[in-house]
Amino acid sequence: MGRKYRNPLQNPAHYATPQLKTGPPVTYASAQRTLQNYDYVIVGAGAAGCVLASKLSEDKNTSVLLLEAGGDHRNVLESQIPLMFTKMYHTEHDWDYNTVEQPALSSRKLFWPRGRILGGSTSLNAMMYHHCSKSDFEEWKNVHGCEGWGYDDLAPYLRRMEKFTPNTSRPAIETSNRGTTGQWLTGYSWLSEITEEGFLPACHDAGIPPNADINTKDGSMGVTRFQTFIDQKGQRSSMATAFLPSDVLNRPNLYVGIHAQVTRILFDTLTTKSPTTIGVEFKTSRDGEAFQVHARREVILSGGAVNTPQLLLLSGIGPREELESLGVPVVQDNRAVGKNMKDHLCPTPVIVKADPAKTLDYLGNTAKAIPALLRWKLLGSGPLTSNAGEAAAFIRSTDYSFPAAESTPEDTTSGPASPDLEIIGVPLAFIHHAEEPVPDGSSVFSIAACHLRPLSHGTISLKSRDAFEHPIIDPRYLSDPDDNDRKVLLAGLRVCLRIMRSPAFKKFLQPVPENDDPSSYWWPYSSSNIEKISDDDLIRFMKEKAFTLYHPVGSARMGPNPGNSVVDLQCKVHGVKGLRVMDASIFPEQISGHPTAPIGALAYKLSEMIKEGRSGDTPLSAHL
Incomplete structure (x- = not known):
């Protein structure tokens, strides 16, 4: 079959056959036997796709085709250097999505970076390694009926994926809680002095206890130095570098097609009782020729x-009325496709004007960044190996009270030891994804609150039948009827303000006048008495500055009931075979x-479920 990593644009026939002329439907279904075929066709080489392709192709008798709309990650310097990840935004490596206008956020459209490259967003965004809370996954099992996907089911895969390298300069953690034999390289990366000696003690001053290791069954609560997926050479360890290294790519049964955007899923709807997946169609450009591949067993x-919900909708799986309004033939009516989406929203970073020698803002100057770049290239160390989000505190909004707060939030966490807020410490200006500079050009430290457990949920829907046109992304931020999301975010902002005013930060700030002049801090905090700032003042600023931490989930959610979920407990699409x-x-x-990390563990577990069930499978080709 030739070499992997060949661009389909150069040789489309390497992976597929040209689109077959459609005749009578039964004839068309029968003709699928002539398509280029593989046991499994995986659409998307992000966190899950890389793991699935790697694990399923371990069986030499199983052929796997992995299709990725983006390109190769291996020579993208901005992906390799950890702190340069934002340089990939709005480039060919980014889907460059935007939401529709959000009424609760001054009708702004919010930018959603998503990886369009091998490794997906693990090759594009920051490199936080986090297991999240045990109760999150117990909620999946006990509340949502997803038996087999609880914490105890996933924890072994979190360990098996990971190869953790301890750092003697960091507090010792219990290594029995870390995986040591996996492919995914994790550990502690660069920690700036202002984070180590300013942010962490400031969190302690605000009443947040330390947590040396947030990746255990005991959960995330407390303040911690973030573990990252940055390797010992100071380079990003994405899911592509971890699970698709050269020895895996050289497997004769694994094929990777880049610059191949899948435009629809192919079904046989006439010769079988239920719609049966035949394969997929893809193009290398909007105006290019369509090519097809056949999956003998499954498309994933x-x-x-x-x-994913966009492709399901384009292929006729989704709410009937929505599909019919666009003229998409309905293959399977499912009202949950594209619904129930939730994201993590940050109200705005609290910006502290800091000593320029203590932050990393100077790296934005090319001349000043050269020594750091040389250090990275020669030694694999230095400030360019910072993850930006170097440390974080995980807290519960209901644990705090504020004199000026007009209301208090209700508990929406998954359990009593689970947070609903993350306070992230960043030793540089991170306003609107680091795209907006600080107004006066100061060097700063950013403290950002992130709402982890929103009640508001939104949708992904089609704008047209054109697969190359971005779908309509409407997260409907702050739309929950009881306004609890806004209350949680206000509590998060007030905790950020307390951290900001901690004595631990004093020695890192620009000289402060004796009267503690509030001009030493960035707007909107015009009062030196932060406890008196009104909710209205905070809300007004939040509307103008809130941004997403780009963690959208749930738009094709799992569940036992086809009435409110898209896939069953084996991740099979309800009502569709293969x-x-x-x-x-x-x-x-x-x-x-x-x-x-949870996505990787889910994919790892599914790969084993597929392998275990393979002996009893009937190839899809037998249905033709």
Whole structure:
């Protein structure tokens, strides 16, 4: 079959056959036997797709085709250098999505970066390694009926994926809680002095206890130095570098097609009782020729919380009225496709004007960044190996009270030891994804609150039948009827203000006048007495500055009931044969942290479920 990593644009026939001319439907279904075929066709090489392709192709007798709309990650310097990840935004490596206008946020459209590259968003975004709370996954099992996907079911895979390297300069953690033999390289990366000696003690001053290791069954509560997926050479360890290294790519039964955007799933709807998945169609450009591939056993969608529901809808799986309004033939009516999506919203970073020598803002100057770049290239160390989000505190909004607060939030966490807020410490200006500079050009430290357990939920829907046109993304931020999401975010902002005013930060700030002049801090905090700032003042600023931490989930969620879910407990699409989904879209509920590690564990577990059930499978080709 030739070499892997060949661009389909150069040789489409390497992976597929040209689109067959359609005649009578039965003839068309029968003709699928002539398509280029593989046991499994995986759509999307993000966190889940990379793991699935790697694990399923371990069986030499199983052929796997992995299709990715983006390109190769291996020579993208901005992906390799941890702190340069935002340089990939709005490039060919980014889907460059935007939401529709959000009424609760001054009718702004919010930017959603999503990886369009091998490794997906694990090759594009920050590198937080986080298991989240045990109760998050117990909620999946006990509340949403997803038996087999609780914490005890997933924890072994979190360990098996990981190869953790201890750092002698960091507090010792119990290594029995860390995996040491996996492919995914984790550990502690660069920690700036202002984070180590400013932010962490300031969190202690605000009453937040330390937590040396947030990735255990005991959960995330407390303040911690973040573990990352940055390797010992100071480079990003994405799911692509971890699960698709050269020895895996050289397997004769694994084929990877890049620059191949899947435009629809192919079904036989006439010769079988239920719609049966035949394969997929893809193009290398909007105006290019369509090509098709055949899946003998299954097609697995791993496009993520935006692309997966879009592809299901384009292929005729979704709410009947929505599909019919666009003229899409209905293959399977499912009202949950594209619904129930939840994201993590940050109200705005609290910006502290800091000593320029203590932050990393100077790296935005090319001349000043050269020594750091040389250090990275020669030694694999230095400030460019920072994860930006170097430390974080996980707290519960209901544990705090504020004199000026007009209302208090209700508990929406998954359990008594689970957080609903994450307070992230960043030793540089991170306003609107680091795209908006601080007004006066100061060097700053950013403290951002992230709402982990929102009640508001939104949708992914089609704008047109054109697969190359972005879908309509409407997260409906702050739309919950009881306004609890806003109350949680206000509590998060007030905790950020307390941290900001901690004595631990004093020595890192620009010289402060004796009267503690509030001009030493960035607007909107015009009062030196932060406890007197009104909710209205905070809400006004939140509307103008809130941004997403881009963790959308749930748009094709898992569940036992076809009436309110898209896939069953084996991740099979309800009512359709030979089609599974594995990515963040299947999350039954939003989790209280960063989703990359859980996605990988889910995919790892599904790969074993597929292998275990393979002996009793009937190839899809037998239905033709």
